[in-house]
Amino acid sequence: AQSVTQLGSHVSVSEGALVLLRCNYSSSVPPYLFWYVQYPNQGLQLLLKYTSAATLVKGINGFEAEFKKSETSFHLTKPSAHMSDAAEYFCAVSGEYGNKLVFGAGTILRVKS
Amino acid sequence: EAQVTQNPRYLITVTGKKLTVTCSQNMNHEYMSWYRQDPGLGLRQIYYSMNVEATDKGDVPEGYKVSRKEKRNFPLILESPSPNQTSLYFCASRPGPRYEQYFGPGTRLTVT
Numbered sequence: 001a002q003s004v005t006q007l008g009s010h011v012s013v014s015e016g017a018l019v020l021l022r023c024n025y026s027s028s029v030p031p032y033l034f035w036y037v038q039y040p041n042q043g044l045q046l047l048l049k050y051t052s053a054a055t056l057v058k059g060i061n062g063f064e065a066e067f068k069k070s071e072t073s074f075h076l077t078k079p080s081a082h083m084s085d086a087a088e089y090f091c092a093v094s095g096e097y098g099n100k101l102v103f104g105a106g107t108i109l110r111v112k113s
Numbered sequence: 114e115a116q117v118t119q120n121p122r123y124l125i126t127v128t129g130k131k132l133t134v135t136c137s138q139n140m141n142h143e144y145m146s147w148y149r150q151d152p153g154l155g156l157r158q159i160y161y162s163m164n165v166e167a168t169d170k171g172d173v174p175e176g177y178k179v180s181r182k183e184k185r186n187f188p189l190i191l192e193s194p195s196p197n198q199t200s201l202y203f204c205a206s207r208p209g210p211r212y213e214q215y216f217g218p219g220t221r222l223t224v225t
């Protein structure tokens with residue numbers, strides 16, 4: 001079984017500051033991990049994914065995430081926040097078998113000017 | 114264009130009136146799913162399908178039905194909607210477990 005915990009339902013950063021969104025997972029099998037972004041009144045868009053290749057994964061819009069097995073974490077980072085990054089971000093985990101893609105509760109990112 | 118489509122995008126209905134939300138994908142994906150999104154709860158899986166005529170319950174299946182008679186279509190049926198089914202619904206598809214989900218645009222359902 002898989003589960004995801006996103007620490008912080010709301011995160012606020014200043015424009016140009018580091019963005020760090022936290023995701024911890026639980027999985028009984030080697031996980032596949034995903035970050036999605038949802039802009040207001042829109043659907044979900046894939047930011048990046050980890051599927052057992054490189055542990056540091058680069059995604060779109062300057063985001064990246066590092067898979068740390070020892071910490072069961074997959075935190076999302078971006079060196080410099082932009083106003084357009086304001087959105088809700090979801091971490092999700094999937095196992096090798098089945099169609100269970102489990103989502104975290106989401107983190108709303110606010111970027112202050 | 115590769116996509117997942119859902120209809121309708123917005124629906125307001127009354128308690129007990131049966132409704133169907135359609136979902137179709139043109140990517141020949143084996144796996145399809147339905148999710149509902151509620152504030153503070155993220156996305157919760159309602160039902161999923163791993164192939165034609167193969168469906169199974171997700172985390173919140175009560176009050177919903179699905180069918181998968183063709184590979185491309187995966188309709189969500191609410192036989193007797195209730196106000197607690199007011200939510201934002203997403204259909205999604207993917208080729209297999211190690212791949213990302215491709216999401217439809219969402220259907221905002223209000224049951225009064």
